[in-house]
Amino acid sequence: xxxxxxxxxxxxxxxxxxxxxxxxxxxxxxxxxxxxxxxxxxxxxxxxxxxxxxxxxxxxxxxxxxxxxxxxxxxxxxxxxxxxxxxxxxxxxxxxxxxxxxxxxxxxxxxxxxxxxxxxxxxxxxxxxxxxxxxxxxxxxxxxxxxxxxxxxxxxxxxxxxxxxxxxxxxxxxxxxxxxxxxxxxxxxxxxxxxxxxxxxxxxxxxxxxxxxxxxxxxxxxxxxxxx
Amino acid sequence: xxxxxxxxxxxxxxxxxxxxxxxxxxxxxxxxxxxxxxxxxxxxxxxxxxxxxxxxxxxxxxxxxxxxxxxxxxxxxxxxxxxxxxxxxxxxxxxxxxxxxxxxxxxxxxxxxxxxxxxxxxxxxxxxxxxxxxxxxxxxxxxxxxxxxxxxxxxxxxxxxxxxxxxxxxxxxxxxxxxxxxxxxxxxxxxxxxxxxxxxxxxxxxxxxxxxxxxxxxxxxxxxxxxxxxxxxxxxxxxxxxxxxxxxxxxxxxxxxxxxxxxxxxxxxxxxxxxxxxxxxxxxxxxxxxxxxxxxxxxxxxxxxxxxxxxxxxxxxxxxxxxxxxxxxxxxx
Numbered sequence: 001x002x003x004x005x006x007x008x009x010x011x012x013x014x015x016x017x018x019x020x021x022x023x024x025x026x027x028x029x030x031x032x033x034x035x036x037x038x039x040x041x042x043x044x045x046x047x048x049x050x051x052x053x054x055x056x057x058x059x060x061x062x063x064x065x066x067x068x069x070x071x072x073x074x075x076x077x078x079x080x081x082x083x084x085x086x087x088x089x090x091x092x093x094x095x096x097x098x099x100x101x102x103x104x105x106x107x108x109x110x111x112x113x114x115x116x117x118x119x120x121x122x123x124x125x126x127x128x129x130x131x132x133x134x135x136x137x138x139x140x141x142x143x144x145x146x147x148x149x150x151x152x153x154x155x156x157x158x159x160x161x162x163x164x165x166x167x168x169x170x171x172x173x174x175x176x177x178x179x180x181x182x183x184x185x186x187x188x189x190x191x192x193x194x195x196x197x198x199x200x201x202x203x204x205x206x207x208x209x210x211x212x213x214x215x216x217x218x219x220x221x222x223x224x225x226x227x228x
Numbered sequence: 229x230x231x232x233x234x235x236x237x238x239x240x241x242x243x244x245x246x247x248x249x250x251x252x253x254x255x256x257x258x259x260x261x262x263x264x265x266x267x268x269x270x271x272x273x274x275x276x277x278x279x280x281x282x283x284x285x286x287x288x289x290x291x292x293x294x295x296x297x298x299x300x301x302x303x304x305x306x307x308x309x310x311x312x313x314x315x316x317x318x319x320x321x322x323x324x325x326x327x328x329x330x331x332x333x334x335x336x337x338x339x340x341x342x343x344x345x346x347x348x349x350x351x352x353x354x355x356x357x358x359x360x361x362x363x364x365x366x367x368x369x370x371x372x373x374x375x376x377x378x379x380x381x382x383x384x385x386x387x388x389x390x391x392x393x394x395x396x397x398x399x400x401x402x403x404x405x406x407x408x409x410x411x412x413x414x415x416x417x418x419x420x421x422x423x424x425x426x427x428x429x430x431x432x433x434x435x436x437x438x439x440x441x442x443x444x445x446x447x448x449x450x451x452x453x454x455x456x457x458x459x460x461x462x463x464x465x466x467x468x469x470x471x472x473x474x475x476x477x478x479x480x481x482x483x484x485x486x487x488x489x490x491x492x493x494x495x496x497x498x499x500x501x502x503x504x505x506x507x508x509x510x511x512x513x514x515x516x517x518x519x520x521x522x523x524x525x526x527x528x529x530x531x532x533x534x535x536x537x538x539x540x541x542x543x544x545x546x547x548x549x550x551x552x553x554x555x556x557x558x559x560x561x
Contacts, residue, residue, distance in 0.1 A: 006268055057277065062268035068355075072265055072276055077355050 002029040002052055002163070002194075007061030007071075009047050009219075021047035023219040025061070029212075031162075034185065034195040036205035039216035045198035046091070046167050048216070052196060053165045054082040083111060087156030089166040093148050095140040095155075101127060101147075102136040105154045112159060119158070126154035130184065146177040153184060163194040170201045178203045185209060230310065234303040235385050241296055242378040245289040253371045255282045256364035265356055279360065283348055286367060290341035290348075293374065294500070297338040298493070300331065300381070305484055310390045317481040318397035326384035333377035339503055340370055346508030350528055354520040362515060397479035401464060412478070415465040417558050424462040427455045428544045431506075435537035439530045445513025452506020452536045459499050459543060466558060467547045473556040491550070495543055502539030505532045 009022040022044040029035055029052075037045045050056040051063060054070055063071040070081055095104045105123040127136050130150040140148060149169070156164055166185075170178035178201065186209050189195050197204050205213050215223040255278055264272055304317035304327070314320050321327030344366055351359035401410065431451040438448050464478050471483050471491065483492030509532040516525050 008270070058268075058273065060268055060270035060273055069265075071268070071273070072357075073355055074352065074357070075280065076352070 001031050001064075001066060003027070003064045004048075004052070005062045005064075007048075007051060007058045007063060009044075009051060009056065010059040013059060020219050022051065022058075025219075025221050027214065027221060027224055029194070029196065031066075031194055032189075032192055033211040034189050034197070034209050035212045035214060036210045037196065037198045037214045037216060038200050038205045039222075040200060042218075043216040044219040045200075045216055047219075049165050049167050049196065049198045053086040053088055053163070054078050055088070083108065083159055085162055087159065087161035087164045089149070089152050089156045089164065089169055091168040091171055093152040093172075095148055095151055097141045098139060100137045100139055101132060101143065101151045101154075104140055104151055105158055107158075108155060109158045122158060123154070126157055127151075130154055145172050146180065149173065149177075149181065150184070153181075157188075161193070163196065164188055165196045167198045168201070169197060170199065170204055175203065182207050182209055230307065230385070230388050230390065232303070232307065234299055234306065238296055238300055238303065239382060239385060241292050242374070242381055245292055245296075246375040246378045248285050248289045249367070249371050249374050252282045252286055253368060255279065256367050256371075259360060259364045260368075263357075263360060276357070279357070283352070283363075287345060287348060290345050290370075293341035293370075294338045294345075294504075297334045297500070298497075300334055301481070301484065304331075305481060307388070312391075312393045313396050314394050315396045315398070315482070316479060316485060318400050318479050319394045320388075321384075322400060323389075323392050323394040324384060324387040326380050326387060330377060330380040330384045333373060333380055337370065337373050337377050338500060339507060340366075340373065342500070342504030343507040343511060344370065346504070346532065347511055350512050350521065350525065353524040353528075354518070356520045358518045358520045359515060362511065366511070397481060398477060401478040401480070412461050412464040415461060417466040417469075420458075420462055420465040424458050424547075425544065427451065427458045428540050431455050431540055432537050435533040438533045442526060442530070445516070445529060445533075446510055448533050448536060449506045449510025449513065452503050452509070452540070455506075455540045456499055456503035459540070462547070463495070467550065469558060470551040470554050470556055473554055475558065491546070495546055498539040498543040498546075502536045502543070505535035505539065508532055509536065 004025055004027045007022060007025045008020065011019045011021060025044075025048065037048060039045055047056065051058055051071075058071050061071070062069050065081065065085065070078060073081065096107070099107075102120075102123050105126060106119050109119040109122070124133070124136065127133055130153060132147060132150055132154070135143060135147060135151075140151060143151065149172070156166075164185075169181055173181060182204065185195055189209060195209075197210070199205055204210070212225050213223075214221060214225065255275070258275060259279065262271065263275065301317055304320040307320045308314040308316050311320055311323050314323065321331055344363070347359055347363050347366060351357065351363050400407075401412075431448065434444055434448045434451055438444050460480070463480050463483070468478055468480060468483060469475055471488055472479075481492070482488065483495070484490060485492075509529050512525055512529050512532070515521070516529070518525070
């Protein structure tokens with residue numbers, strides 16, 4: 001279970017360009033299932049996702065994951081939780097150009113110290129599952145948008161996280177690819193993983209996969225739950 | 229003042245460390261006053277973020293503090309040829325009134341800084357900043373020492389005049405003179421030898437017992453400090469005599485020179501590492517019940533006990549070898 005208590009995130013605090021991306025958000029996300037955080041651009045969805053996935057620290061407030069307060073953890077422990085518990089699918093995919101699909105997928109597993117053979121095998125399994133076995137050795141800049149996103153999904157899953165976080169996952173996909181993406185996500189949900197999406201695409205937050213929609217605006221939560 | 233690269237390094241380094249310590253003291257006071265991990269307030273979160281920076285900066289500052297002791301002594305030894313009468317660091321340090329106070333402050337500062345590094349290391353192993361108050365409280369102990377030492381060091385180096393006639397170590401550490409150094413030199417050989425070996429043996433036994441049973445941490449810590457003091461006294465009283473093969477030369481600095489194969493450096497390094505490990509052990513043993521460190525402290529304190537035991541044991545072994553390997557004897561002294 002992920003719990004946010006009075007979480008605020010201010011960028012450039014004390015500067016003339018100070019900006020409160022998230023304000024006083026209190027939210028409880030039960031384990032298992034799919035949650036969509038929706039709202040217009042600038043509403044704070046991505047910042048909230050970053051906070052939940054330990055990629056940023058709040059300016060104030062506390063975040064707990066399975067009862068442990070993660071927002072106060074020293075960085076070395078936070079890194080460990082981020083690596084073990086969260087898989088992140090970025091809006092721009094953030095794949096590393098010049099590396100193959102397989103190498104991109106394997107990257108987040110290197111710091112875990114797992115044997116290289118096991119990492120290679122897991123990467124092959126994930127790429128195969130996502131229909132990319134034939135593209136494993138292709139450099140990522142040569143992949144189509146849909147293929148690149150599936151590589152990003154495989155990379156998010158390489159450490160077998162319990163929570164998969166996706167930021168505007170369908171922003172660069174057409175309708176057919178977006179539906180494919182949601183079907184892949186359905187499979188992950190059925191495996192028992194928690195899915196958290198930030199999206200203002202109705203294809204995402206109106207999908208029957210989504211069990212809860214959190215609506216945001218101007219950094220605040222307008223509606224913390226319920227169906228659209 | 230004599231412009232010499234190690235002097236410049238020491239002065240600049242000490243100034244930086246003092247500056248960093250004074251900056252960190254503000255954070256330390258705030259942590260001692262308002263630290264509350266259960267709070268999600270902006271001030272608390274800012275303090276949590278700030279402690280990373282301060283702890284990292286202090287780690288480097290404390291590491292420099294430990295190393296600077298050896299650099300200071302090396303520099304004093306290196307400058308000896310510039311002063312009439314000086315044969316080693318003993319004479320250089322006596323060239324003006326700030327030399328020995330600076331050395332004493334550096335010794336205290338190095339030991340405390342080393343112990344702080346151990347506490348910091350342990351604190352970083354916990355998920356909830358378990359030793360944060362101890363760590364920053366301890367840092368405040370260093371705050372007055374290091375700036376005073378920096379000022380004393382600046383006064384010492386600033387006041388060095390190459391035409392000063394100073395005393396040589398032979399007269400400073402002579403049993404016929406007066407003062408602390410002379411009193412140490414005048415310590416009777418046999419009782420000091422018994423005290424030295426007894427203290428080291430007691431430390432080895434206590435540390436072994438601690439490693440096995442995890443009890444008596446304070447005893448190991450106290451014995452480490454005692455063994456450090458007794459070992460310094462032993463060097464001056466009788467160990468140095470065997471190294472120099474002279475019954476009247478008690479200088480604790482000449483053993484740092486090339487003609488004695490720089491044997492003083494490993495010997496003093498062992499003493500300092502040993503006492504720092506012992507002191508660190510005592511501080512961590514005091515917090516052994518800390519919930520988030522129960523899986524960390526037992527193995528860490530056992531390792532510290534091993535380090536303290538090994539360092540003093542090795543020091544005793546080197547000293548014994550030095551005494552046994554020479555034809556020189558102190559019979560009847």
